Amino acid sequence: MKKKEEVILSQQCNLQIRAIKDTMELLSGKWKTQIIGTLLRNGTMQFMELKRTLHGISPKILSKDLQELEINQLITRTEKHTKPITVEYAITDHGRTLDNVIGEIIDWGLTHRNKIVGGSKISEDSNKPTD
Amino acid sequence: MKKKEEVILSQQCNLQIRAIKDTMELLSGKWKTQIIGTLLRNGTMQFMELKRTLHGISPKILSKDLQELEINQLITRTEKHTKPITVEYAITDHGRTLDNVIGEIIDWGLTHRNKIVGGSKISEDSNKPTD
DNA sequence: CAGGATCCTTTACGATACTG
DNA sequence: CAGTATCGTAAAGGATCCTG
Numbered sequence: 001m002k003k004k005e006e007v008i009l010s011q012q013c014n015l016q017i018r019a020i021k022d023t024m025e026l027l028s029g030k031w032k033t034q035i036i037g038t039l040l041r042n043g044t045m046q047f048m049e050l051k052r053t054l055h056g057i058s059p060k061i062l063s064k065d066l067q068e069l070e071i072n073q074l075i076t077r078t079e080k081h082t083k084p085i086t087v088e089y090a091i092t093d094h095g096r097t098l099d100n101v102i103g104e105i106i107d108w109g110l111t112h113r114n115k116i117v118g119g120s121k122i123s124e125d126s127n128k129p130t131d
Numbered sequence: 132m133k134k135k136e137e138v139i140l141s142q143q144c145n146l147q148i149r150a151i152k153d154t155m156e157l158l159s160g161k162w163k164t165q166i167i168g169t170l171l172r173n174g175t176m177q178f179m180e181l182k183r184t185l186h187g188i189s190p191k192i193l194s195k196d197l198q199e200l201e202i203n204q205l206i207t208r209t210e211k212h213t214k215p216i217t218v219e220y221a222i223t224d225h226g227r228t229l230d231n232v233i234g235e236i237i238d239w240g241l242t243h244r245n246k247i248v249g250g251s252k253i254s255e256d257s258n259k260p261t262d
Numbered sequence: 263c264a265g266g267a268t269c270c271t272t273t274a275c276g277a278t279a280c281t282g
Numbered sequence: 283c284a285g286t287a288t289c290g291t292a293a294a295g296g297a298t299c300c301t302g
């Protein structure tokens with residue numbers, strides 16, 4: 001509960017490697033990039049909306065990742081004064097600059113899958129998206 | 132030692148989320164993106180060259196990550212019939228298509244650091260690259 | 263030189279139950 | 283609804299030593 005308050009930046013090494021480290025420290029992991037990508041597409045979303053969209057994520061992890069993204073100034077968290085309290089998450093202007101990165105990640109993922117499928121061995125069985 | 136032989140692809144979900152998963156499953160982690168970025172810039176490299184460039188990586192992790200990248204057809208591994216055996220690693224044509232992704236990751240990392248530095252709290256101390 | 267074997271720590275992630 | 287608490291597993295990563 002100490003470093004959690006701090007922005008993450010990498011230490012010394014050449015400029016490009018360091019830039020890769022800086023970015024990947026924020027995007028690495030199973031869910032962070034998906035969260036940002038989802039918020040980029042859908043705009044403001046509530047906790048449960050995110051949980052539903054990112055199907056499979058547990059509330060604990062979603063909560064933790066959202067906090068980290070907020071600390072790193074990529075998203076905002078806003079409590080609404082509603083009956084049962086609701087919270088809205090949205091991309092910041094800074095977070096929005098990840099659009100190009102996410103876009104390339106999506107594009108590459110699509111062509112990569114096209115290349116691999118029809119190739120040979122694949123670890124997961126289903127190839128059809130659900131929505 | 133079973134799934135190691137298989138290419139990684141994600142299961143069902145919407146197309147863009149799945150694309151993000153596919154890409155990030157290959158790039159997530161502390162070293163993979165750095166390895167690819169390094170090989171993209173420097174061309175063919177030996178094991179020790181990589182280890183020196185990616186300073187801080189242990190031989191075990193480097194070896195493991197290189198194997199995974201090779202399995203996923205992003206790099207090639209070539210043994211040279213030299214006195215003490217040497218091995219050369221290089222990007223494949225498919226791996227080279229990650230150029231745009233890595234490029235965006237580097238660009239974003241650079242501007243992100245510019246934005247954050249001069250801002251407020253930073254976790255690491257040194258801000259100067261070594262080379 | 264390349265990289266496997268071993269041991270160990272830490273982090274990530276997951277399931278479930280519970281609270282204001 | 284939006285999380286936190288608790289518990290548990292698995293993966294990631296690191297240190298070091300060893301070998302063909």
